[in-house]
Amino acid sequence: MPSSGNEWPDWPECTAETGELDPENIKIKKEIVALYGEAALRKSWLAVCERLKSLTDEIATKRTATIPELAYDDVFKLGDEEKQRLRDVGCFVVRGLVPEKVASDWFEDLNTYVEENKPTITGWPAEAPFLLRLYWSRTQMEARTHPRAMALHRELNEFWHDDDDAAKSFAEPLVYADACRIRPPGVPFRGLGPHIDAGSLARWADPDYRKVYEKIWTGNPDEYEPYDLTVRKNADPALFPGGAHSHVLRLWQGWTALTSADAHEGSLMLFPEVKTSIAYVLLRPFFKPPGNKDDILDAEKWTFDAEDPWFPGVWRDTSQELSPDAFPHLRLKECLVHIPKVNPGDTVWWHCDMCHAVEIEHSGNGFSSVAYVAATPTTKINSAYVKRQLEAFMSGSSPEDFPGGCNESALKGYPGSNTTILNGDIGRKAIGFAV
Numbered sequence: 238m239p240s241s242g243n244e245w246p247d248w249p250e251c252t253a254e255t256g257e258l259d260p261e262n263i264k265i266k267k268e269i270v271a272l273y274g275e276a277a278l279r280k281s282w283l284a285v286c287e288r289l290k291s292l293t294d295e296i297a298t299k300r301t302a303t304i305p306e307l308a309y310d311d312v313f314k315l316g317d318e319e320k321q322r323l324r325d326v327g328c329f330v331v332r333g334l335v336p337e338k339v340a341s342d343w344f345e346d347l348n349t350y351v352e353e354n355k356p357t358i359t360g361w362p363a364e365a366p367f368l369l370r371l372y373w374s375r376t377q378m379e380a381r382t383h384p385r386a387m388a389l390h391r392e393l394n395e396f397w398h399d400d401d402d403a404a405k406s407f408a409e410p411l412v413y414a415d416a417c418r419i420r421p422p423g424v425p426f427r428g429l430g431p432h433i434d435a436g437s438l439a440r441w442a443d444p445d446y447r448k449v450y451e452k453i454w455t456g457n458p459d460e461y462e463p464y465d466l467t468v469r470k471n472a473d474p475a476l477f478p479g480g481a482h483s484h485v486l487r488l489w490q491g492w493t494a495l496t497s498a499d500a501h502e503g504s505l506m507l508f509p510e511v512k513t514s515i516a517y518v519l520l521r522p523f524f525k526p527p528g529n530k531d532d533i534l535d536a537e538k539w540t541f542d543a544e545d546p547w548f549p550g551v552w553r554d555t556s557q558e559l560s561p562d563a564f565p566h567l568r569l570k571e572c573l574v575h576i577p578k579v580n581p582g583d584t585v586w587w588h589c590d591m592c593h594a595v596e597i598e599h600s601g602n603g604f605s606s607v608a609y610v611a612a613t614p615t616t617k618i619n620s621a622y623v624k625r626q627l628e629a630f631m632s633g634s635s636p637e638d639f640p641g642g643c644n645e646s647a648l649k650g651y652p653g654s655n656t657t658i659l660n661g662d663i664g665r666k667a668i669g670f671a672v
C-alpha cells in the first residue's frame with residue numbers, strides 16, 4: 238500500500254549537538270565565502286528555496302508517480318525531450334533488463350551460494366547480515382556484464398557530457414564491484430536513512446569537487462548542470478578517508494532486482510529531483526534558521542553564518558545524511574517517496590547526487606534481493622581503481638572500497654576468475670582486462 242505523506246520512519250534527526258564540529262570546518266566555509274562572497278551565496282539560497290516550493294509541491298502531490306518507469310528497449314529510443322525529462326527527475330525504473338525467469342534463476346543461484354557458505358560470508362548488520370560482503374558471485378558478474386546491462390550502462394552514461402570528450406568515450410562502461418542484498422521479511426533495518434553518497438564534506442573541501450557546483454556558489458543555481466562531467470571527473474569524493482566513500486564516480490547509482498519488491502518491502506526511497514535539492518544541501522550550512530519555528534520556511538528570515546563549524550548531516554568519514562528538521566525546505570516527509578513495485582530483472586537508477594534511503598520495514602512475504610550495479614564511466618580515476626579492483630577479482634578478495642569480506646576463492650561453488658563469466662570482450666574490458 239502506498240505510504241501517505243504522514244508516516245515518517247524513526248530515523249535520527251541531524252542536530253548540531255550530535256554533529257561533527259571540527260574547527261577545520263569553519264576554514265572550509267570561509268574559503269568558499271572568500272571565493273564567492275556572501276551576497277552570491279545569499280542570492281542562491283533565496284532562489285533555491287523559492288524554486289523548492291513548486292518542486293516539493295509537485296512531488297508531494299504525485300509522490301511515487303514522479304518516478305518515471307520505462308521498458309528496457311525504450312531507453313534506446315528516447316527523444317531529446319524525453320531524455321531531458323529523465324535527467325530533470327534524476328531517477329527512473331528500467332524494466333526488463335533480463336526476463337523475470339533469468340533474474341529469478343540468478344537469485345536462486347545466489348541464495349544457494351550464500352546458504353552453502355553461511356558461516357563464512359559476512360555483512361551488515363553483523364548479528365543477522367543481509368547486506369552481504371560478497372563481490373564475485375556468478376549472479377553479480379552476470380548482472381554486471383550481461384550484454385544488455387553493458388548496453389544500458391553505456392546509454393545511461395551518455396546522458397552526461399564532458400567538454401573535453403565530445404565523442405563521449407567516457408561512456409564506455411566499467412564494472413564497479415559492489416555488494417548484494419538478500420533481505421528477509423519482518424526484520425526492521427534503520428541503517429540507511431536519507432543520505433547522498435559520493436562523499437560528504439569533500440563536496441565543499443575538495444577544490445575540484447567544489448568547482449562542480451560553481452554556478453551555485455556564484456548565485457546562478459538555475460544554470461547549474463548536474464550532468465556535466467568536465468570538472469566532476471576530477472573530483473575526489475574520498476578526500477576524507479571513510480568506509481562509505483566510493484573512490485569511483487558512478488554517474489548513476491543503481492541496482493538490479495533479483496526478486497520482486499513493493500513499497501514497504503525492504504525497498505528504496507528516493508527524493509526525485511537532483512539539481513535544486515543538491516544546491517540546497519550545499520548552501521544549507523551557511524545559513525542559520527530563524528528563532529521562530531513558524532518562520533522556518535521563510536528563506537529571507539535565515540541568517541548568514543560562516544562561523545559555525547556545523548555542516549548539517551555531515552560526518553567527514555561517511556555519506557551526507559539528511560533529516561526533515563535540518564533540511565526543512567526539502568519537505569522530506571512528503572517528498573522522499575517509495576519507488577514503484579519492481580519485479581525480478583527490473584533495474585532502478587538514481588543520479589550520484591540524489592538523496593535516497595532504504596525502507597526500515599520489510600512487510601512482504603519473501604526475500605527482497607538486489608545486486609548493486611551502477612553505471613560507471615571510463616574516467617582516469619575510475620580506470621585506475623578498476624585496475625586495482627582487477628587484482629581483487631583475480632584473487633577472489635574484497636575490492637578496495639569494501640574491505641572486510643571473506644576470501645571468496647575458498648567458498649563452495651566459487652565461480653572462479655576465469656573470464657568465461659565475463660560475457661565476452663565488453664565485459665572483459667569493463668572489468669579491466671586489455672582486449
Ligand SMILES: [Fe+2]
Nearest residue numbers: 432433434593
Ligand atoms: Fe546509498
